[in-house]
Amino acid sequence: MSATVFDIAKKATVSIATVSRVLNNTQNVSHERKQRVLAAMEELDFQPNRWARGMAKGQKNQQTGQVAMMLINIPDRIAHTAYTMQYIHGVQQEIAATGRKCLFVTWNDQTDGDTIPQVLLDGEIDGVVFKGYPYTEIGKQWLSRYPRIILNPPAAPPDCDSAMVDYEEGAHDSVAYLASLGHRRIAFVGLPSFRTKLLGYRRAVEELGLDVDEGLIHTRNISLEDTSQELDLNWAIENLWSLSKPPTAILSNDYFCGAIYKALAKRGLKVPDDVSVIGYDNEASHCEALIPKLTSVDIEAVELGRLAAKQLLDRIQKPQERYRKISIRGRIVERGSVRKL
Amino acid sequence: MSATVFDIAKKATVSIATVSRVLNNTQNVSHERKQRVLAAMEELDFQPNRWARGMAKGQKNQQTGQVAMMLINIPDRIAHTAYTMQYIHGVQQEIAATGRKCLFVTWNDQTDGDTIPQVLLDGEIDGVVFKGYPYTEIGKQWLSRYPRIILNPPAAPPDCDSAMVDYEEGAHDSVAYLASLGHRRIAFVGLPSFRTKLLGYRRAVEELGLDVDEGLIHTRNISLEDTSQELDLNWAIENLWSLSKPPTAILSNDYFCGAIYKALAKRGLKVPDDVSVIGYDNEASHCEALIPKLTSVDIEAVELGRLAAKQLLDRIQKPQERYRKISIRGRIVERGSVRKL
DNA sequence: GCACTTTCTGTAAGCCCTTACATTTTCAGT
DNA sequence: ACTGAAAATGTAAGGGCTTACAGAAAGTGC
Numbered sequence: 001m002s003a004t005v006f007d008i009a010k011k012a013t014v015s016i017a018t019v020s021r022v023l024n025n026t027q028n029v030s031h032e033r034k035q036r037v038l039a040a041m042e043e044l045d046f047q048p049n050r051w052a053r054g055m056a057k058g059q060k061n062q063q064t065g066q067v068a069m070m071l072i073n074i075p076d077r078i079a080h081t082a083y084t085m086q087y088i089h090g091v092q093q094e095i096a097a098t099g100r101k102c103l104f105v106t107w108n109d110q111t112d113g114d115t116i117p118q119v120l121l122d123g124e125i126d127g128v129v130f131k132g133y134p135y136t137e138i139g140k141q142w143l144s145r146y147p148r149i150i151l152n153p154p155a156a157p158p159d160c161d162s163a164m165v166d167y168e169e170g171a172h173d174s175v176a177y178l179a180s181l182g183h184r185r186i187a188f189v190g191l192p193s194f195r196t197k198l199l200g201y202r203r204a205v206e207e208l209g210l211d212v213d214e215g216l217i218h219t220r221n222i223s224l225e226d227t228s229q230e231l232d233l234n235w236a237i238e239n240l241w242s243l244s245k246p247p248t249a250i251l252s253n254d255y256f257c258g259a260i261y262k263a264l265a266k267r268g269l270k271v272p273d274d275v276s277v278i279g280y281d282n283e284a285s286h287c288e289a290l291i292p293k294l295t296s297v298d299i300e301a302v303e304l305g306r307l308a309a310k311q312l313l314d315r316i317q318k319p320q321e322r323y324r325k326i327s328i329r330g331r332i333v334e335r336g337s338v339r340k341l
Numbered sequence: 342m343s344a345t346v347f348d349i350a351k352k353a354t355v356s357i358a359t360v361s362r363v364l365n366n367t368q369n370v371s372h373e374r375k376q377r378v379l380a381a382m383e384e385l386d387f388q389p390n391r392w393a394r395g396m397a398k399g400q401k402n403q404q405t406g407q408v409a410m411m412l413i414n415i416p417d418r419i420a421h422t423a424y425t426m427q428y429i430h431g432v433q434q435e436i437a438a439t440g441r442k443c444l445f446v447t448w449n450d451q452t453d454g455d456t457i458p459q460v461l462l463d464g465e466i467d468g469v470v471f472k473g474y475p476y477t478e479i480g481k482q483w484l485s486r487y488p489r490i491i492l493n494p495p496a497a498p499p500d501c502d503s504a505m506v507d508y509e510e511g512a513h514d515s516v517a518y519l520a521s522l523g524h525r526r527i528a529f530v531g532l533p534s535f536r537t538k539l540l541g542y543r544r545a546v547e548e549l550g551l552d553v554d555e556g557l558i559h560t561r562n563i564s565l566e567d568t569s570q571e572l573d574l575n576w577a578i579e580n581l582w583s584l585s586k587p588p589t590a591i592l593s594n595d596y597f598c599g600a601i602y603k604a605l606a607k608r609g610l611k612v613p614d615d616v617s618v619i620g621y622d623n624e625a626s627h628c629e630a631l632i633p634k635l636t637s638v639d640i641e642a643v644e645l646g647r648l649a650a651k652q653l654l655d656r657i658q659k660p661q662e663r664y665r666k667i668s669i670r671g672r673i674v675e676r677g678s679v680r681k682l
Numbered sequence: 683g684c685a686c687t688t689t690c691t692g693t694a695a696g697c698c699c700t701t702a703c704a705t706t707t708t709c710a711g712t
Numbered sequence: 713a714c715t716g717a718a719a720a721t722g723t724a725a726g727g728g729c730t731t732a733c734a735g736a737a738a739g740t741g742c
Contacts, residue, residue: 004698015722020700028719047464051395052698055727069445076430080643081626085426089417092445099459104410104433104445118440123388226634258630285422289599289630293567302421345728356692361730368731369689393728396697 003044011040023048067095067312068103068125070117072132072143079106082283083301084131087151090305091129098313100126109135116142127312129305147315149308154193156325161315163308163326167280170297170330171200171251174278177332178249179208182341183276187216187247189236189256194219197280201251215243222256230259237263247275248341254279254286257294257337272339282333292336304328344385352381364389408436408653409444409466411458413473413484420447423624424642425472428492431646432470439654441467450476457483468653470646488656490649495534497666502656504649504667508621511638511671512541512592515619518673519590520549523682524617528557528588530577530597535560538621542592556584563597571600578604588616589682595620595627598635598678613680623674633677645669 005023009016014033021027022037029037040046069091071079078084092102103125107117119125120142127147134140149161156162171188178186188201198219205212218239222232233256240246252260257279261271269275271292279287279296287294307326315321346360353360355374362368363378370378381387410432412420419425433443444466448458460466461483468488475481490502497503512529519527529542539560546553559580563573574597581587593601598620602612610616612633620628620637628635648667656662 005700006698016699017701017722017724018720021721024700026701027721030720033720049396049698050463050465051392052727053700054392055390055396055729056698056700058700058727066444076643079430080423080426082421082423082426085421085423085429088426088429088445089420089447092447096446096459101460101465102445103407104429104443105437106430106433118437119442122391124391124442226629258632262632283626285624286626286630288567289627291599291603302417346730347728357729358692358694358731359690362691365730368691371690374691390728393697394730396699396727397729397731399697399730 002049003041003046004049007044008037008040008046011044012036063126063316064124065099066101066103066125067091067309068105068117068119068128068130070105070107070128070130072107072130072134072139073109074106074132082285083281083299086301087131087305087308090302090307091309092305093302094306094309094313100313107134107139109139114138120146127316129308129312147312147319149312149315151304151308159323161308161311161324161326163304163311163328165299165301165304166327166329167194167196168200168203170280170299171197172204173200173330174251174280174297174332175201175204175210176208178251178276178278178338179204179210181276181338183210183249185211185213185216185245185247185249187218187240187250189218189233189240189250189252189260191222192219194253197251211245213243213245216240216247229256230262233259234263234266236260237267241267241269249276249278249338251278252280254281254283254294254296258286258290261290272337276338276341278332278338282330287333287335290337295335295338296333297330298333299330300328343390344382344387345390348385349378349381349387352385353377404467404657405465406440407442407444407466408432408650409446409458409460409469409471411446411448411469411471413448413471413475413480414450415447415473423626424622424640427642428472428646431643431648432650433646434643435647435650435654441654448475448480450480455479461487468657470649470653488653488660490653490656492645492649500664502649502652502665502667504645504652504669506640506642506645507668507670508535508537509541509544511621511640512538513545514541514671515592515621515638515673516542516545516551517549519592519617519619519679520545520551522617522679524551524590526552526554526557526586526588526590528559528581528591530559530574530581530591530593530601532563532594533560535594538592552586554584554586557581557588570597571603574600575604575607577601578608582608582610590617590619590679592619593621595622595624595635595637599627599631602631613678617679617682619673619679623671628674628676631678636676636679637674638671639674640671641669 005016005019008019014037018029018033019037021029022034069088095102103119105117105119114136129149129151131151134143149163150157151163152165153162175186218236223229257277260277264271264275271277279294282296282298287296307328311324311326346357349360350357355378359370359374360378362370363375410429436443444460446458446460455477470490470492472492475484490504491498492504493506494503516527559577564570591601598618601618605612605616612618620635623637623639628637648669652665652667
């Protein structure tokens with residue numbers, strides 16, 4: 001049996017109210033009595049019962065002070081990356097900064113079936129920042145009971161806040177960056193799903209009066225499988241270099257740049273001497289493994305996590321306001337794959 | 342104001358005891374009344390107040406059902422990596438599997454000063470899995486109040502459980518693996534701090550009767566700074582190839598292998614045709630960025646996290662038992678940097 | 683129908699705090 | 713020394729639930 005306020009009060013010969021006041025530092029208590037109480041607490045190893053506290057605080061404290069960071073149906077391949085870690089870290093930092101706590105939850109319909117995470121079930125959270133979606137109806141329902149914000153979905157959902165990576169501006173900025181170094185013919189290599197990036201690319205090319213040439217744009221379902229990927233990118237590079245005027249720089253994704261380097265090397269082209277290459281995502285260990293190290297657009301995942309958490313906290317206060325879509329502009333991290341023309 | 346048992350009782354015209362019995366399914370309640378109660382709950386959207394419940398249940402329920410996963414004084418460079426993510430994921434999985442919840446906490450003496458994380462302060466956790474140490478005395482004290490386990494410290498501390506990556510076996514296994522492919526002269530390149538790995542290396546070399554040659558072992562304070570690192574590893578490779586019989590394989594760390602590839606290339610040596618290279622840590626995006634992709638020893642971080650959490654849960658049950666040091670053997674992930682001799 | 687067991691149900695006490703309100707003490711200003 | 717305000721302290725009322733205990737209803741065997 002652990003000590004209660006009564007035990008402390010008796011030991012320190014004060015009233016329970018005084019004990020409580022010392023405990024919460026709410027009102028003036030004479031120095032001498034305070035010491036007595038503190039001493040008694042120390043001696044009896046007093047641990048206030050948190051349920052009793054919660055109960056006594058009553059309505060005023062309906063918030064649990066806990067927020068969940070959820071990874072929903074994220075395959076390990078994606079979950080186990082630096083930027084997922086960054087998201088989580090950002091979220092946690094912001095939550096901790098307000099004295100709240102961050103629960104980390106993974107939820108996988110494949111493995112868990114219809115099991116709803118315990119956290120949602122017993123409602124010990126005020127809201128959730130999540131990445132990915134639940135597949136099941138029942139899962140969606142449970143999630144929708146809480147104030148929430150989704151991290152970087154392909155498209156902002158209509159029924160909650162979202163925090164997006166601004167791929168358009170990122171692509172725009174990297175084109176502008178290359179242009180500022182004198183590049184006029186910039187290739188775009190990516191998947192057809194890179195629509196937003198392509199938008200940014202086109203806008204920048206137009207704004208800056210660079211060479212417009214559809215031949216410079218290669219979007220194709222590049223295989224994620226290694227060997228085919230190399231073939232795909234080889235093909236892309238061959239096409240680019242069969243243009244009457246080949247590009248002097250290539251815009252792509254970190255993930256493809258290894259194969260791009262290789263394809264360029266095959267044609268005897270050196271990075272960055274002959275061609276500048278700029279990636280996207282700034283997956284550090286990837287970029288730094290390449291030789292030369294890859295210049296890339298950082299998506300600012302930590303900051304995005306922080307903003308998302310901040311927005312969630314706002315949302316918890318004001319459940320009624322219109323849903324917001326916040327987005328964040330990336331930042332170019334210079335390494336060794338781009339040179340001045 | 343949300344509904345209470347009284348409201349339900351009134352609505353269903355039963356006593357609060359009956360409501361409670363339905364809620365907890367503890368005693369027989371006639372079918373008819375049970376239905377009435379259930380209906381009333383549904384209608385009033387009854388959510389039992391968890392503080393009141395905790396309070397009423399009293400002692401029987403002293404566990405909070407929450408466990409913290411803490412990153413203490415881990416610099417971002419290390420925190421934002423795939424394997425940190427894997428640790429966390431493993432810990433979370435195991436904790437969730439027992440119906441508990443996982444709090445994610447970062448704690449940084451540099452930025453936070455003497456601030457103790459809220460989680461420790463209000464004791465809403467049953468234990469903690471942590472990576473890194475608090476620097477301050479007061480921090481250590483707070484941490485030591487809880488059942489805990491440390492993830493992969495340089496050395497197992499005497500005052501808590503620890504979960505270690507078995508670098509010795511990992512190094513041993515990779516030597517054995519190379520030996521099984523016909524390699525007899527295997528170089529070891531790393532930092533002086535790679536003592537455990539070196540132990541495994543030597544043991545394997547001896548066990549398997551491979552060439553013993555101190556010249557094959559290069560431990561030196563390789564710089565973490567890019568350009569110097571290249572110089573350091575260049576120097577290592579030069580030394581190795583100035584031996585009368587150079588190695589046919591190199592054992593190192595993922596992080597150094599980029600520069601090792603480059604140094605080898607400089608001497609006209611191709612990986613894996615002329616030299617096999619095997620890394621350590623299996624940082625996927627790093628290994629896969631290299632060309633050829635790097636074969637590496639996976640530290641099984643997810644599994645280690647899981648084991649650590651499991652051990653912690655045990656520890657919480659049996660606080661008195663001797664501290665344990667659990668360790669886990671890695672697994673070689675084959676990619677393209679090793680070939681049969 | 684009676685005595686007795688078994689099953690249900692209700693009353694009320696208690697879990698351990700916080701805090702409104704009442705009371706006592708302290709202290710400045712006269 | 714006396715007054716009134718400010719500071720310190722204490723008393724007691726909950727807060728929403730569980731559960732021991734007692735009492736009512738239903739079921740059993742004769």
